[in-house]
Amino acid sequence: MAFERFALILRSVRYGDDDRVVTFFSLEEGLLTGFARGANAAGNRFGAALSPLTFSSLLGRHHTPDSLFRLHKAHVIDPFPGIRNDYDKLVWAGLPVRAVLALLPHHVQEPALFELFLRYLCLLETERSSYALLWIRFSARMLRIMGFGPLAPVCQGCGLDILIGKVRFDPENGRVRCRDCSRMDGEKSREPVCQADSLRILEQFSGEDLRKSERVILSGHQEGQILDLIDQIISWHVHHWTFSGALPFLEKTAFPVKTEKSGHLSMS
Ligand SMILES: [Zn+2]
Structure with a gap:
Protein backbone atom coordinates (compact mmCIF):
# COMPACT_ATOMS: atom_id res chain seq x y z
CA MET A 1 0.00 0.00 0.00
CA PRO A 81 8.92 30.41 -9.04
CA GLY A 82 9.61 33.72 -7.27
CA ILE A 83 12.57 32.12 -5.47
CA ARG A 84 13.79 30.13 -8.44
CA ASN A 85 14.00 33.19 -10.69
CA ASP A 86 15.93 35.29 -8.18
CA TYR A 87 19.53 34.33 -7.41
CA ASP A 88 19.58 36.29 -4.13
CA LYS A 89 16.46 34.53 -2.89
CA LEU A 90 17.96 31.21 -3.93
CA VAL A 91 20.93 31.81 -1.64
CA TRP A 92 18.61 32.67 1.29
CA ALA A 93 16.49 29.60 0.51
CA GLY A 94 19.64 27.49 0.51
CA LEU A 95 20.46 28.36 4.12
CA PRO A 96 17.55 26.47 5.75
CA VAL A 97 18.02 23.61 3.28
CA ARG A 98 21.64 23.20 4.41
CA ALA A 99 20.73 23.66 8.07
CA VAL A 100 17.92 21.09 8.05
CA LEU A 101 19.99 18.56 6.07
CA ALA A 102 22.84 18.91 8.55
CA LEU A 103 20.94 19.21 11.85
CA LEU A 104 17.93 16.94 11.52
CA PRO A 105 18.42 13.18 11.83
CA HIS A 106 16.53 10.97 9.37
CA HIS A 107 13.13 9.48 10.32
CA VAL A 108 12.45 12.01 13.09
CA GLN A 109 9.02 13.55 12.73
CA GLU A 110 9.26 17.32 13.21
CA PRO A 111 5.96 18.84 12.03
CA ALA A 112 6.57 22.25 13.69
CA LEU A 113 9.85 22.60 11.81
CA PHE A 114 8.22 21.44 8.58
CA GLU A 115 5.51 24.10 8.89
CA LEU A 116 8.12 26.73 9.75
CA PHE A 117 10.21 25.80 6.70
CA LEU A 118 7.21 25.90 4.38
CA ARG A 119 6.15 29.26 5.77
CA TYR A 120 9.68 30.62 5.33
CA LEU A 121 9.66 29.65 1.64
CA CYS A 122 6.15 31.07 1.10
CA LEU A 123 7.20 34.40 2.68
CA LEU A 124 10.53 34.49 0.81
CA GLU A 125 8.63 33.85 -2.41
CA THR A 126 6.76 37.17 -2.11
CA GLU A 127 9.18 39.17 0.04
CA ARG A 128 10.88 42.15 -1.63
CA SER A 129 13.57 42.92 0.91
CA SER A 130 14.52 41.98 4.51
CA TYR A 131 15.62 38.49 3.49
CA ALA A 132 18.23 38.53 6.25
CA LEU A 133 15.61 39.35 8.91
CA LEU A 134 13.42 36.50 7.67
CA TRP A 135 16.36 34.08 7.95
CA ILE A 136 17.17 35.40 11.45
CA ARG A 137 13.58 34.79 12.56
CA PHE A 138 13.54 31.37 10.93
CA SER A 139 16.77 30.24 12.56
CA ALA A 140 15.74 31.52 16.01
CA ARG A 141 12.61 29.37 15.84
CA MET A 142 14.41 26.43 14.26
CA LEU A 143 17.03 26.43 17.03
CA ARG A 144 14.33 26.50 19.69
CA ILE A 145 12.38 23.64 18.05
CA MET A 146 15.59 21.59 17.95
CA GLY A 147 16.33 22.30 21.62
CA PHE A 148 19.46 24.43 21.15
CA GLY A 149 17.99 27.56 22.77
CA PRO A 150 18.38 30.47 22.32
CA LEU A 151 17.69 31.61 25.88
CA ALA A 152 17.57 35.15 27.27
CA PRO A 153 20.95 36.45 28.50
CA VAL A 154 20.41 35.66 32.18
CA CYS A 155 23.51 34.22 33.86
CA GLN A 156 23.10 30.59 34.92
CA GLY A 157 25.69 31.11 37.66
CA CYS A 158 24.59 34.23 39.53
CA GLY A 159 21.19 35.00 38.00
CA LEU A 160 22.27 38.38 36.65
CA ASP A 161 20.08 39.68 33.81
CA ILE A 162 22.75 40.90 31.40
CA LEU A 163 21.62 43.94 29.45
CA ILE A 164 24.72 44.99 27.57
CA GLY A 165 28.19 43.70 26.91
CA LYS A 166 29.43 40.25 26.13
CA VAL A 167 28.22 36.91 27.42
CA ARG A 168 29.45 33.38 27.03
CA PHE A 169 26.80 30.96 25.83
CA ASP A 170 26.53 27.22 25.48
CA PRO A 171 25.44 26.33 21.91
CA GLU A 172 24.16 22.95 23.11
CA ASN A 173 21.29 24.42 25.12
CA GLY A 174 21.53 28.22 24.86
CA ARG A 175 22.55 28.72 28.51
CA VAL A 176 24.47 31.86 29.33
CA ARG A 177 27.13 32.91 31.84
CA CYS A 178 28.28 36.42 32.70
CA ARG A 179 31.94 37.45 32.48
CA ASP A 180 32.55 37.04 36.21
CA CYS A 181 31.05 33.56 36.41
CA SER A 182 32.88 32.34 33.30
CA ARG A 183 36.10 33.78 34.74
CA MET A 184 35.50 31.77 37.93
CA ASP A 185 35.24 28.67 35.71
CA GLY A 186 38.76 29.47 34.60
CA GLU A 187 37.72 30.46 31.04
CA LYS A 188 38.49 26.88 30.11
CA SER A 189 35.53 26.72 27.90
CA ARG A 190 35.60 26.84 24.10
CA GLU A 191 32.07 28.19 24.27
CA PRO A 192 31.48 31.18 22.01
CA VAL A 193 31.04 34.74 23.19
CA CYS A 194 28.36 37.08 21.85
CA GLN A 195 26.66 40.38 22.59
CA ALA A 196 23.88 40.11 25.20
CA ASP A 197 21.45 42.21 23.13
CA SER A 198 21.88 39.95 20.06
CA LEU A 199 20.98 36.96 22.20
CA ARG A 200 17.99 38.82 23.66
CA ILE A 201 16.61 39.58 20.17
CA LEU A 202 17.17 35.99 19.06
CA GLU A 203 15.38 34.69 22.16
CA GLN A 204 12.45 37.05 21.49
CA PHE A 205 12.24 35.93 17.83
CA SER A 206 12.34 32.27 18.81
CA GLY A 207 8.82 32.56 20.22
CA GLU A 208 7.31 34.72 17.47
CA ASP A 209 5.74 34.21 14.09
CA LEU A 210 7.95 34.89 11.06
CA ARG A 211 5.60 37.52 9.74
CA LYS A 212 6.17 39.95 12.60
CA SER A 213 9.18 41.14 10.60
CA GLU A 214 7.61 44.45 9.56
CA ARG A 215 7.41 45.54 13.20
CA VAL A 216 11.12 45.21 13.88
CA ILE A 217 13.89 47.34 12.45
CA LEU A 218 17.43 46.16 13.11
CA SER A 219 20.39 48.37 12.27
CA GLY A 220 22.80 46.95 9.71
CA HIS A 221 25.35 46.49 12.48
CA GLN A 222 22.89 44.62 14.73
CA GLU A 223 21.73 42.46 11.84
CA GLY A 224 25.34 41.54 11.06
CA GLN A 225 26.01 40.62 14.69
CA ILE A 226 22.91 38.42 14.90
CA LEU A 227 23.69 36.70 11.58
CA ASP A 228 27.15 35.98 12.94
CA LEU A 229 25.70 34.62 16.20
CA ILE A 230 23.39 32.27 14.26
CA ASP A 231 26.33 31.07 12.19
CA GLN A 232 28.31 30.44 15.39
CA ILE A 233 25.50 28.37 16.91
CA ILE A 234 24.85 26.33 13.76
CA SER A 235 28.56 25.79 13.03
CA TRP A 236 28.96 24.42 16.56
CA HIS A 237 26.77 21.51 15.44
CA VAL A 238 27.58 21.41 11.72
CA HIS A 239 31.20 20.81 10.81
CA HIS A 240 31.26 22.36 7.33
CA TRP A 241 28.81 25.22 7.82
CA THR A 242 29.58 28.18 5.55
CA PHE A 243 29.00 31.49 7.32
CA SER A 244 26.30 33.60 5.70
CA GLY A 245 28.72 36.54 5.42
CA ALA A 246 30.84 34.44 3.05
CA LEU A 247 27.97 33.64 0.70
CA PRO A 248 27.71 35.48 -2.63
CA PHE A 249 24.69 37.72 -2.20
CA LEU A 250 24.29 39.50 -5.49
CA GLU A 251 22.66 42.61 -4.08
CA LYS A 252 26.03 43.55 -2.61
CA THR A 253 27.68 43.70 -6.03
CA ALA A 254 27.15 46.56 -8.43
CA PHE A 255 25.39 45.77 -11.67
CA PRO A 256 28.23 46.03 -14.21
CA VAL A 257 26.17 47.66 -16.97
CA LYS A 258 25.22 51.33 -17.10
CA THR A 259 23.11 53.39 -19.46
CA GLU A 260 24.91 56.12 -21.41
CA LYS A 261 23.27 59.48 -22.15
CA SER A 262 22.79 58.25 -25.69
CA GLY A 263 20.62 55.44 -24.30
CA HIS A 264 23.16 52.75 -25.20
CA LEU A 265 24.31 50.26 -22.62
CA SER A 266 27.96 49.96 -21.69
CA MET A 267 29.98 48.01 -19.18
CA SER A 268 30.86 50.10 -16.14
ZN1 LIG B 1 27.09 35.27 36.61
Missing part, protein backbone atom coordinates in the same frame (compact mmCIF):
# COMPACT_ATOMS: atom_id res chain seq x y z
CA ALA A 2 1.32 3.44 -0.95
CA PHE A 3 1.20 6.48 1.34
CA GLU A 4 0.99 10.15 0.50
CA ARG A 5 3.74 12.36 1.93
CA PHE A 6 3.74 16.16 1.82
CA ALA A 7 7.35 17.07 1.27
CA LEU A 8 9.88 19.76 0.55
CA ILE A 9 12.46 18.41 -1.87
CA LEU A 10 15.93 19.30 -0.57
CA ARG A 11 18.30 17.32 -2.77
CA SER A 12 17.96 15.26 -5.90
CA VAL A 13 20.83 13.33 -7.47
CA ARG A 14 21.00 11.16 -10.54
CA TYR A 15 21.49 7.47 -9.93
CA GLY A 16 22.60 5.46 -12.96
CA ASP A 17 21.08 6.48 -16.27
CA ASP A 18 17.42 6.59 -15.45
CA ASP A 19 16.85 6.84 -11.71
CA ARG A 20 17.12 9.48 -9.01
CA VAL A 21 17.80 9.47 -5.28
CA VAL A 22 15.87 12.24 -3.58
CA THR A 23 16.25 13.64 -0.06
CA PHE A 24 13.10 15.31 1.19
CA PHE A 25 11.68 16.76 4.39
CA SER A 26 8.21 15.35 4.92
CA LEU A 27 5.49 16.49 7.25
CA GLU A 28 4.71 12.92 8.26
CA GLU A 29 8.13 11.30 8.73
CA GLY A 30 10.70 14.10 8.82
CA LEU A 31 13.81 13.76 6.68
CA LEU A 32 13.72 10.80 4.28
CA THR A 33 15.64 9.49 1.32
CA GLY A 34 13.59 8.27 -1.59
CA PHE A 35 14.31 6.30 -4.71
CA ALA A 36 12.55 7.25 -7.94
CA ARG A 37 12.89 4.66 -10.65
CA GLY A 38 12.85 6.08 -14.15
CA ALA A 39 12.86 9.70 -12.94
CA ASN A 40 15.50 10.70 -15.53
CA ALA A 41 13.80 9.06 -18.47
CA ALA A 42 12.12 11.32 -21.04
CA GLY A 43 8.46 11.97 -20.25
CA ASN A 44 8.74 10.31 -16.82
CA ARG A 45 5.81 10.27 -14.41
CA PHE A 46 7.40 12.61 -11.83
CA GLY A 47 7.72 15.75 -13.98
CA ALA A 48 9.25 18.62 -11.99
CA ALA A 49 7.95 17.31 -8.66
CA LEU A 50 11.37 16.00 -7.60
CA SER A 51 13.32 19.21 -8.29
CA PRO A 52 15.05 20.75 -5.27
CA LEU A 53 13.08 23.55 -3.57
CA THR A 54 9.70 22.20 -4.64
CA PHE A 55 6.77 21.53 -2.33
CA SER A 56 5.35 18.26 -3.63
CA SER A 57 2.94 15.51 -2.81
CA LEU A 58 4.75 12.17 -3.01
CA LEU A 59 3.12 8.78 -3.26
CA GLY A 60 5.19 5.77 -2.26
CA ARG A 61 6.11 3.30 0.45
CA HIS A 62 8.89 1.74 2.50
CA HIS A 63 9.43 -1.97 1.87
CA THR A 64 10.87 -2.30 5.37
CA PRO A 65 10.68 0.46 8.03
CA ASP A 66 14.31 1.53 7.47
CA SER A 67 14.49 1.10 3.72
CA LEU A 68 14.45 3.88 1.14
CA PHE A 69 11.07 5.37 0.40
CA ARG A 70 10.13 3.98 -3.03
CA LEU A 71 8.47 6.75 -4.97
CA HIS A 72 5.59 5.71 -7.17
CA LYS A 73 4.17 9.07 -8.16
CA ALA A 74 4.62 12.74 -7.36
CA HIS A 75 2.98 16.00 -8.17
CA VAL A 76 3.95 19.62 -7.63
CA ILE A 77 2.03 21.65 -5.05
CA ASP A 78 4.21 24.79 -5.15
CA PRO A 79 7.39 25.22 -7.24
CA PHE A 80 8.21 28.66 -5.70
Whole structure:
Protein backbone atom coordinates (compact mmCIF):
# COMPACT_ATOMS: atom_id res chain seq x y z
CA MET A 1 0.00 0.00 0.00
CA ALA A 2 1.32 3.44 -0.95
CA PHE A 3 1.20 6.48 1.34
CA GLU A 4 0.99 10.15 0.50
CA ARG A 5 3.74 12.36 1.93
CA PHE A 6 3.74 16.16 1.82
CA ALA A 7 7.35 17.07 1.27
CA LEU A 8 9.88 19.76 0.55
CA ILE A 9 12.46 18.41 -1.87
CA LEU A 10 15.93 19.30 -0.57
CA ARG A 11 18.30 17.32 -2.77
CA SER A 12 17.96 15.26 -5.90
CA VAL A 13 20.83 13.33 -7.47
CA ARG A 14 21.00 11.16 -10.54
CA TYR A 15 21.49 7.47 -9.93
CA GLY A 16 22.60 5.46 -12.96
CA ASP A 17 21.08 6.48 -16.27
CA ASP A 18 17.42 6.59 -15.45
CA ASP A 19 16.85 6.84 -11.71
CA ARG A 20 17.12 9.48 -9.01
CA VAL A 21 17.80 9.47 -5.28
CA VAL A 22 15.87 12.24 -3.58
CA THR A 23 16.25 13.64 -0.06
CA PHE A 24 13.10 15.31 1.19
CA PHE A 25 11.68 16.76 4.39
CA SER A 26 8.21 15.35 4.92
CA LEU A 27 5.49 16.49 7.25
CA GLU A 28 4.71 12.92 8.26
CA GLU A 29 8.13 11.30 8.73
CA GLY A 30 10.70 14.10 8.82
CA LEU A 31 13.81 13.76 6.68
CA LEU A 32 13.72 10.80 4.28
CA THR A 33 15.64 9.49 1.32
CA GLY A 34 13.59 8.27 -1.59
CA PHE A 35 14.31 6.30 -4.71
CA ALA A 36 12.55 7.25 -7.94
CA ARG A 37 12.89 4.66 -10.65
CA GLY A 38 12.85 6.08 -14.15
CA ALA A 39 12.86 9.70 -12.94
CA ASN A 40 15.50 10.70 -15.53
CA ALA A 41 13.80 9.06 -18.47
CA ALA A 42 12.12 11.32 -21.04
CA GLY A 43 8.46 11.97 -20.25
CA ASN A 44 8.74 10.31 -16.82
CA ARG A 45 5.81 10.27 -14.41
CA PHE A 46 7.40 12.61 -11.83
CA GLY A 47 7.72 15.75 -13.98
CA ALA A 48 9.25 18.62 -11.99
CA ALA A 49 7.95 17.31 -8.66
CA LEU A 50 11.37 16.00 -7.60
CA SER A 51 13.32 19.21 -8.29
CA PRO A 52 15.05 20.75 -5.27
CA LEU A 53 13.08 23.55 -3.57
CA THR A 54 9.70 22.20 -4.64
CA PHE A 55 6.77 21.53 -2.33
CA SER A 56 5.35 18.26 -3.63
CA SER A 57 2.94 15.51 -2.81
CA LEU A 58 4.75 12.17 -3.01
CA LEU A 59 3.12 8.78 -3.26
CA GLY A 60 5.19 5.77 -2.26
CA ARG A 61 6.11 3.30 0.45
CA HIS A 62 8.89 1.74 2.50
CA HIS A 63 9.43 -1.97 1.87
CA THR A 64 10.87 -2.30 5.37
CA PRO A 65 10.68 0.46 8.03
CA ASP A 66 14.31 1.53 7.47
CA SER A 67 14.49 1.10 3.72
CA LEU A 68 14.45 3.88 1.14
CA PHE A 69 11.07 5.37 0.40
CA ARG A 70 10.13 3.98 -3.03
CA LEU A 71 8.47 6.75 -4.97
CA HIS A 72 5.59 5.71 -7.17
CA LYS A 73 4.17 9.07 -8.16
CA ALA A 74 4.62 12.74 -7.36
CA HIS A 75 2.98 16.00 -8.17
CA VAL A 76 3.95 19.62 -7.63
CA ILE A 77 2.03 21.65 -5.05
CA ASP A 78 4.21 24.79 -5.15
CA PRO A 79 7.39 25.22 -7.24
CA PHE A 80 8.21 28.66 -5.70
CA PRO A 81 8.92 30.41 -9.04
CA GLY A 82 9.61 33.72 -7.27
CA ILE A 83 12.57 32.12 -5.47
CA ARG A 84 13.79 30.13 -8.44
CA ASN A 85 14.00 33.19 -10.69
CA ASP A 86 15.93 35.29 -8.18
CA TYR A 87 19.53 34.33 -7.41
CA ASP A 88 19.58 36.29 -4.13
CA LYS A 89 16.46 34.53 -2.89
CA LEU A 90 17.96 31.21 -3.93
CA VAL A 91 20.93 31.81 -1.64
CA TRP A 92 18.61 32.67 1.29
CA ALA A 93 16.49 29.60 0.51
CA GLY A 94 19.64 27.49 0.51
CA LEU A 95 20.46 28.36 4.12
CA PRO A 96 17.55 26.47 5.75
CA VAL A 97 18.02 23.61 3.28
CA ARG A 98 21.64 23.20 4.41
CA ALA A 99 20.73 23.66 8.07
CA VAL A 100 17.92 21.09 8.05
CA LEU A 101 19.99 18.56 6.07
CA ALA A 102 22.84 18.91 8.55
CA LEU A 103 20.94 19.21 11.85
CA LEU A 104 17.93 16.94 11.52
CA PRO A 105 18.42 13.18 11.83
CA HIS A 106 16.53 10.97 9.37
CA HIS A 107 13.13 9.48 10.32
CA VAL A 108 12.45 12.01 13.09
CA GLN A 109 9.02 13.55 12.73
CA GLU A 110 9.26 17.32 13.21
CA PRO A 111 5.96 18.84 12.03
CA ALA A 112 6.57 22.25 13.69
CA LEU A 113 9.85 22.60 11.81
CA PHE A 114 8.22 21.44 8.58
CA GLU A 115 5.51 24.10 8.89
CA LEU A 116 8.12 26.73 9.75
CA PHE A 117 10.21 25.80 6.70
CA LEU A 118 7.21 25.90 4.38
CA ARG A 119 6.15 29.26 5.77
CA TYR A 120 9.68 30.62 5.33
CA LEU A 121 9.66 29.65 1.64
CA CYS A 122 6.15 31.07 1.10
CA LEU A 123 7.20 34.40 2.68
CA LEU A 124 10.53 34.49 0.81
CA GLU A 125 8.63 33.85 -2.41
CA THR A 126 6.76 37.17 -2.11
CA GLU A 127 9.18 39.17 0.04
CA ARG A 128 10.88 42.15 -1.63
CA SER A 129 13.57 42.92 0.91
CA SER A 130 14.52 41.98 4.51
CA TYR A 131 15.62 38.49 3.49
CA ALA A 132 18.23 38.53 6.25
CA LEU A 133 15.61 39.35 8.91
CA LEU A 134 13.42 36.50 7.67
CA TRP A 135 16.36 34.08 7.95
CA ILE A 136 17.17 35.40 11.45
CA ARG A 137 13.58 34.79 12.56
CA PHE A 138 13.54 31.37 10.93
CA SER A 139 16.77 30.24 12.56
CA ALA A 140 15.74 31.52 16.01
CA ARG A 141 12.61 29.37 15.84
CA MET A 142 14.41 26.43 14.26
CA LEU A 143 17.03 26.43 17.03
CA ARG A 144 14.33 26.50 19.69
CA ILE A 145 12.38 23.64 18.05
CA MET A 146 15.59 21.59 17.95
CA GLY A 147 16.33 22.30 21.62
CA PHE A 148 19.46 24.43 21.15
CA GLY A 149 17.99 27.56 22.77
CA PRO A 150 18.38 30.47 22.32
CA LEU A 151 17.69 31.61 25.88
CA ALA A 152 17.57 35.15 27.27
CA PRO A 153 20.95 36.45 28.50
CA VAL A 154 20.41 35.66 32.18
CA CYS A 155 23.51 34.22 33.86
CA GLN A 156 23.10 30.59 34.92
CA GLY A 157 25.69 31.11 37.66
CA CYS A 158 24.59 34.23 39.53
CA GLY A 159 21.19 35.00 38.00
CA LEU A 160 22.27 38.38 36.65
CA ASP A 161 20.08 39.68 33.81
CA ILE A 162 22.75 40.90 31.40
CA LEU A 163 21.62 43.94 29.45
CA ILE A 164 24.72 44.99 27.57
CA GLY A 165 28.19 43.70 26.91
CA LYS A 166 29.43 40.25 26.13
CA VAL A 167 28.22 36.91 27.42
CA ARG A 168 29.45 33.38 27.03
CA PHE A 169 26.80 30.96 25.83
CA ASP A 170 26.53 27.22 25.48
CA PRO A 171 25.44 26.33 21.91
CA GLU A 172 24.16 22.95 23.11
CA ASN A 173 21.29 24.42 25.12
CA GLY A 174 21.53 28.22 24.86
CA ARG A 175 22.55 28.72 28.51
CA VAL A 176 24.47 31.86 29.33
CA ARG A 177 27.13 32.91 31.84
CA CYS A 178 28.28 36.42 32.70
CA ARG A 179 31.94 37.45 32.48
CA ASP A 180 32.55 37.04 36.21
CA CYS A 181 31.05 33.56 36.41
CA SER A 182 32.88 32.34 33.30
CA ARG A 183 36.10 33.78 34.74
CA MET A 184 35.50 31.77 37.93
CA ASP A 185 35.24 28.67 35.71
CA GLY A 186 38.76 29.47 34.60
CA GLU A 187 37.72 30.46 31.04
CA LYS A 188 38.49 26.88 30.11
CA SER A 189 35.53 26.72 27.90
CA ARG A 190 35.60 26.84 24.10
CA GLU A 191 32.07 28.19 24.27
CA PRO A 192 31.48 31.18 22.01
CA VAL A 193 31.04 34.74 23.19
CA CYS A 194 28.36 37.08 21.85
CA GLN A 195 26.66 40.38 22.59
CA ALA A 196 23.88 40.11 25.20
CA ASP A 197 21.45 42.21 23.13
CA SER A 198 21.88 39.95 20.06
CA LEU A 199 20.98 36.96 22.20
CA ARG A 200 17.99 38.82 23.66
CA ILE A 201 16.61 39.58 20.17
CA LEU A 202 17.17 35.99 19.06
CA GLU A 203 15.38 34.69 22.16
CA GLN A 204 12.45 37.05 21.49
CA PHE A 205 12.24 35.93 17.83
CA SER A 206 12.34 32.27 18.81
CA GLY A 207 8.82 32.56 20.22
CA GLU A 208 7.31 34.72 17.47
CA ASP A 209 5.74 34.21 14.09
CA LEU A 210 7.95 34.89 11.06
CA ARG A 211 5.60 37.52 9.74
CA LYS A 212 6.17 39.95 12.60
CA SER A 213 9.18 41.14 10.60
CA GLU A 214 7.61 44.45 9.56
CA ARG A 215 7.41 45.54 13.20
CA VAL A 216 11.12 45.21 13.88
CA ILE A 217 13.89 47.34 12.45
CA LEU A 218 17.43 46.16 13.11
CA SER A 219 20.39 48.37 12.27
CA GLY A 220 22.80 46.95 9.71
CA HIS A 221 25.35 46.49 12.48
CA GLN A 222 22.89 44.62 14.73
CA GLU A 223 21.73 42.46 11.84
CA GLY A 224 25.34 41.54 11.06
CA GLN A 225 26.01 40.62 14.69
CA ILE A 226 22.91 38.42 14.90
CA LEU A 227 23.69 36.70 11.58
CA ASP A 228 27.15 35.98 12.94
CA LEU A 229 25.70 34.62 16.20
CA ILE A 230 23.39 32.27 14.26
CA ASP A 231 26.33 31.07 12.19
CA GLN A 232 28.31 30.44 15.39
CA ILE A 233 25.50 28.37 16.91
CA ILE A 234 24.85 26.33 13.76
CA SER A 235 28.56 25.79 13.03
CA TRP A 236 28.96 24.42 16.56
CA HIS A 237 26.77 21.51 15.44
CA VAL A 238 27.58 21.41 11.72
CA HIS A 239 31.20 20.81 10.81
CA HIS A 240 31.26 22.36 7.33
CA TRP A 241 28.81 25.22 7.82
CA THR A 242 29.58 28.18 5.55
CA PHE A 243 29.00 31.49 7.32
CA SER A 244 26.30 33.60 5.70
CA GLY A 245 28.72 36.54 5.42
CA ALA A 246 30.84 34.44 3.05
CA LEU A 247 27.97 33.64 0.70
CA PRO A 248 27.71 35.48 -2.63
CA PHE A 249 24.69 37.72 -2.20
CA LEU A 250 24.29 39.50 -5.49
CA GLU A 251 22.66 42.61 -4.08
CA LYS A 252 26.03 43.55 -2.61
CA THR A 253 27.68 43.70 -6.03
CA ALA A 254 27.15 46.56 -8.43
CA PHE A 255 25.39 45.77 -11.67
CA PRO A 256 28.23 46.03 -14.21
CA VAL A 257 26.17 47.66 -16.97
CA LYS A 258 25.22 51.33 -17.10
CA THR A 259 23.11 53.39 -19.46
CA GLU A 260 24.91 56.12 -21.41
CA LYS A 261 23.27 59.48 -22.15
CA SER A 262 22.79 58.25 -25.69
CA GLY A 263 20.62 55.44 -24.30
CA HIS A 264 23.16 52.75 -25.20
CA LEU A 265 24.31 50.26 -22.62
CA SER A 266 27.96 49.96 -21.69
CA MET A 267 29.98 48.01 -19.18
CA SER A 268 30.86 50.10 -16.14
ZN1 LIG B 1 27.09 35.27 36.61
